[in-house]
Amino acid sequence: ETGVTQTPRHLVMGMTNKKSLKCEQHLGHNAMYWYKQSAKKPLELMFVYNFKEQTENNSVPSRFSPECPNSSHLFLHLHTLQPEDSALYLCASSQVATSAGVSGNTIYFGEGSWLTVV
Amino acid sequence: TQLLEQSPQFLSIQEGENLTVYCNSSSVFSSLQWYRQEPGEGPVLLVTVVTGGEVKKLKRLTFQFGDARKDSSLHITAAQPGDTGLYLCAGVEVAGTYKYIFGTGTRLKVLA
Numbered sequence: 001e002t003g004v005t006q007t008p009r010h011l012v013m014g015m016t017n018k019k020s021l022k023c024e025q026h027l028g029h030n031a032m033y034w035y036k037q038s039a040k041k042p043l044e045l046m047f048v049y050n051f052k053e054q055t056e057n058n059s060v061p062s063r064f065s066p067e068c069p070n071s072s073h074l075f076l077h078l079h080t081l082q083p084e085d086s087a088l089y090l091c092a093s094s095q096v097a098t099s100a101g102v103s104g105n106t107i108y109f110g111e112g113s114w115l116t117v118v
Numbered sequence: 119t120q121l122l123e124q125s126p127q128f129l130s131i132q133e134g135e136n137l138t139v140y141c142n143s144s145s146v147f148s149s150l151q152w153y154r155q156e157p158g159e160g161p162v163l164l165v166t167v168v169t170g171g172e173v174k175k176l177k178r179l180t181f182q183f184g185d186a187r188k189d190s191s192l193h194i195t196a197a198q199p200g201d202t203g204l205y206l207c208a209g210v211e212v213a214g215t216y217k218y219i220f221g222t223g224t225r226l227k228v229l230a
Contacts (some may be wrong), residue, residue: 002162033218043206044218090160094218105210106151107218109160 003027006091008112014118021076021113023091031097032074033107034066035090043090049074050080050097081117096110122207122221130227131197139192139224141207150190150209152181161206187212197228 004025013019025032034046048056049068060061063085065077074091123142131137141150149168153161165174167183167190174181178201180193194201207221 002160004160006160042222045218088158088160092160104150106163106166107208108163109153112158112160114158 002108003092003106003112004093004110006113008113009028009111010116012116012118013078015081015083017081018079020078021089021091021115023074023076023110025072025074025093025108025110027093027108029093029095029108030043030071031094032068032071033092033094033097034074034076035092035109036064037088037112039087047076048097055097077113078115081115083117085095086116088114122219124207124224127222127226128225128227130229133198133228133230136195136229137194137197137204139194139225139226141190141192141221143188143219145219146187146212147209148187148205148212150183150187150207152190152192153206153208155204155206156202161204164191171215194226197226199228199230202226202228 007022014051031050031085033048036044036046045058046060047066052068052071067075090112091106094107095105125140129137149166151166152164154164155161165176165181167174167181170187171185172183178195182191190207205224205226208218210218
């Protein structure tokens with residue numbers, strides 16, 4: 001139990017469906033992240049929220065739409081996805097989104113949501 | 119996006135053997151973390167190292183942060199099948215964008 005909970009753990013959706021991934025952190029952190037992990041590729045940062053404000057969008061297609069209503073919750077809304085979007089989507093949190101001068105700022109991950117687009 | 123280079127990329131060893139995984143960069147890091155990720159799960163934090171030259175032990179795992187805080191190593195003694203997984207290093211650069219950077223990963227398989 002890392003303190004970061006993701007639902008659902010597994011999701012299969014058609015290319016015309018609309019679905020959402022949910023993430024909740026119980027660590028009192030102020031920054032939350034979405035990462036994408038595909039087979040044989042390094043972790044890809046998608047979005048960063050710091051104190052509920054989006055501070056980074058790493059050139060993610062608009063079919064992925066994040067929402068951060070408060071520092072504890074993060075959503076990823078999915079619409080008209082492609083089969084190549086099938087991957088493990090990881091939510092994470094940390095004290096703050098940047099750690100210049102702050103030693104030991106650590107990212108904690110959820111268990112991930114396995115997404116399959118058919 | 120900059121990456122931390124990990125080596126080796128893949129490692130398959132017999133139970134009881136020792137191994138070392140390396141994490142290298144040309145950048146200086148304020149801290150560095152090591153994670154283990156099992157198939158279908160998220161990465162789980164193993165350790166954070168902060169001080170140059172620091173050595174931390176976690177049972178059979180020994181982590182070292184380079185003196186210049188540019189590199190790190192993970193040594194596993196007497197590997198067991200339960201050590202199987204993807205090992206990731208990650209850290210935040212002291213200069214530059216201050217973003218979290220992840221390593222390329224080392225996939226370890228320990229055979230019984």
